[in-house]
Structure formats: structure tokens, C-alpha cells
Amino acid sequence: MKKIRIEDLLEREPIQIENQQLIQDIKGKRILVTGAAGSIGSELVRLLNKLEPAILILCDQAETPLHDIELELNDQHSNVQCIPYLTDINNKVRMAALFEKFKPHVVYHAAAYKHVPMMEFNPEEAIKVNALGTQLLADLAIQYKVERFVMISTDKAVNPTNVMGASKRLAEMYVQALSTHPHETKFVTTRFGNVLGSNGSVVLRFREQIERGGPVTITHPHIVRYFMTIPEACQLGLRSGYDG
Numbered sequence: 599m600k601k602i603r604i605e606d607l608l609e610r611e612p613i614q615i616e617n618q619q620l621i622q623d624i625k626g627k628r629i630l631v632t633g634a635a636g637s638i639g640s641e642l643v644r645l646l647n648k649l650e651p652a653i654l655i656l657c658d659q660a661e662t663p664l665h666d667i668e669l670e671l672n673d674q675h676s677n678v679q680c681i682p683y684l685t686d687i688n689n690k691v692r693m694a695a696l697f698e699k700f701k702p703h704v705v706y707h708a709a710a711y712k713h714v715p716m717m718e719f720n721p722e723e724a725i726k727v728n729a730l731g732t733q734l735l736a737d738l739a740i741q742y743k744v745e746r747f748v749m750i751s752t753d754k755a756v757n758p759t760n761v762m763g764a765s766k767r768l769a770e771m772y773v774q775a776l777s778t779h780p781h782e783t784k785f786v787t788t789r790f791g792n793v794l795g796s797n798g799s800v801v802l803r804f805r806e807q808i809e810r811g812g813p814v815t816i817t818h819p820h821i822v823r824y825f826m827t828i829p830e831a832c833q834l835g836l837r838s839g840y841d842g
Contacts, residue, residue: 620649620836620837621649624646624650624651624704625649625650625651626650626651626652627651627652627703627704628651628652628655628700628701628702628703628704629646629651629655629704629706630657630696630700630702630705630706631643631646631655631705631706631708632657632658632687632705632706632707632708632709633657633707633708633710633750634656634658634664634667635656635658635660635666635667636658636660636708636709638750638790638832638835639658639706639709640667641832642706642708642832642835642836643656643667644670644671645832645833647674647676647678647680650676650677650678651678652678653678653679653700654671654678654679654681655683655696655700656668656680656683657683657685657687657696657709658683658684658709659685659686659687661684664682665682668680668682681700683696686727687709687731687734688726688730688731690734693735693738697739697741697742697744698742701742702742702744703744704744704745704748705735705739705744705746705747705748706748706835706836707732707735707750708750708835709727709731710727710728710731710752710766711723711728711762711765712752714754714760714761714763717760717761717765718760718761718762721761724761724762724764724765725761725765725768727765729765729766729769732769732772732773733769733772735747736749736772736773736776736785739785740776740782740783743782743783744783745782745783746783746784746785746786747773747784747785748786748787748788748835748836749769749786749787749788750788750790750835751766751769751770751789751790752766752789752790753789754766755767755770756789770787773785773787788835790834790835803815
């Protein structure tokens with residue numbers, strides 16, 4: 599069977615986003631990325647590393663993937679100091695220690711549970727990580743005068759019909775509420791839809807089913823899906839923090 603390339607499903611050329619203000623503002627800054635070992639978080643880290651921040655703090659609770667992305671960045675021999683910070687974002691003591699020690703200028707919050715069926719079976723974890731974890735990070739961002747807080751959300755937060763989407767919507771509402779109050783931190787939320795090849799993407803499931811000879815799961819016979827690549831999604835996430 600012909601190898602399926604993720605980009606083949608786009609039916610267009612991938613979009614490249616240039617933003618000189620972003621390049622200037624990231625250089626020399628201390629940047630925190632939560633969920634840094636995930637598919638979205640790790641690509642964010644790769645893009646940020648090219649913009650020459652002073653420090654990249656890679657926060658994740660998955661030990662082996664976090665170690666892998668650290669090694670990958672170290673192999674590039676850049677001047678960026680990469681700090682692997684292994685913890686759960688709900689660990690108040692560890693997260694407070696992170697902000698106290700590194701005092702990040704910018705936070706990209708990509709840590710989240712994404713799998714809809716899994717969260718239906720484990721709703722407490724969805725609320726704890728997606729909603730309460732975001733609340734803790736946002737409060738710390740204000741306390742330590744972070745310049746920008748960019749939350750990576752999902753289209754499933756729009757009129758949510760499942761626990762995962764509802765937990766992300768709760769997080770969005772909290773962040774949006776904070777953005778209306780006077781303080782030094784600017785809060786931004788960006789929603790991603792179907793990101794090709796990301797953890798939780800339907801495309802990986804489709805590919806496995808096709809390789810086994812089918813059948814392919816169809817959510818609804820009239821569904822239309824709009825895709826973007828992981829680099830496109832991460833460029834959007836980076837730029838959203840510096841538009842307006």
C-alpha cells in the first residue's frame with residue numbers, strides 16, 4: 599500500500615506565517631511551554647528554539663518524550679538554554695517553584711488531555727488537568743507578571759457535547775475573564791481543529807484502519823473536516839500571542 603503522507607490530505611500548500619514582531623519579541627526572552635513533549639507542544643518548542651529565546655522551559659509529566667525532545671534540541675547546538683521540567687501542571691508546589699525560579703516572560707499552555715472517549719470514562723481527570731490546571735497556571739502568570747499567556751484550545755470547546763470539550767471551554771472562560779481585568783499579563787486563546795498527525799487526530803486512526811484493510815470509522819455520513827498541519831497550527835499559536 600502506498601505510504602500515506604499527512605500533507606497529501608491538505609490538498610493545498612502548507613501555509614508559512616512570518617511575523618517580524620514575534621521574532622523580535624521572543625529573542626532573549628524566557629519562554630515556558632507546557633505539554634512540551636506532546637505533538638503540538640514539541641513543535642512549538644522547535645519553532646521557538648529557532649527564534650533564539652534565552653531560555654526554553656519544557657514542562658511535561660511524560661518522562662521519556664520529554665527526554666527525547668530535550669535531546670533533539672541539544673543536538674542542534676543552539677545557544678538556547680533548554681530546561682526539562684518534569685511535573686504535573688496541577689502540582690501547585692512544583693509549578694510555583696518553576697515561576698519563582700525562571701520568571702518566564704511568555705507562557706504557551708499546550709498541556710491538556712485530548713482524547714474524547716478517554717475523558718468520557720475519566721471526567722475527573724479532564725476537569726482537573728484541562729480546567730483546574732489552566733486556572734493554576736493563569737493565576738501564577740498574573741502573580742509573577744508574565745507578559746503574555748497563550749492558551750491552546752480546541753474547536754470542541756464550541757458548544758461542547760463531551761467532557762473534554764466542556765473542560766476546555768471552562769478553561770477558556772476563566773482565561774477570558776482574566777483578560778478583562780487590569781493587570782500586566784495579556785491573555786490570548788487560540789483554537790485548533792483537526793491537526794494532521796497530532797496526538798488524538800482522527801487521521802492516525804484512519805491510517806491504521808486502512809492499513810488493516812478497513813473498515814474506516816465514519817463519525818457522520820455528511821461530516822466535513824478541515825485540516826491543518828502541526829507546523830501550521832503551531833505557527834498560528836505563536837502568532838496569536840503577538841497579534842493586536
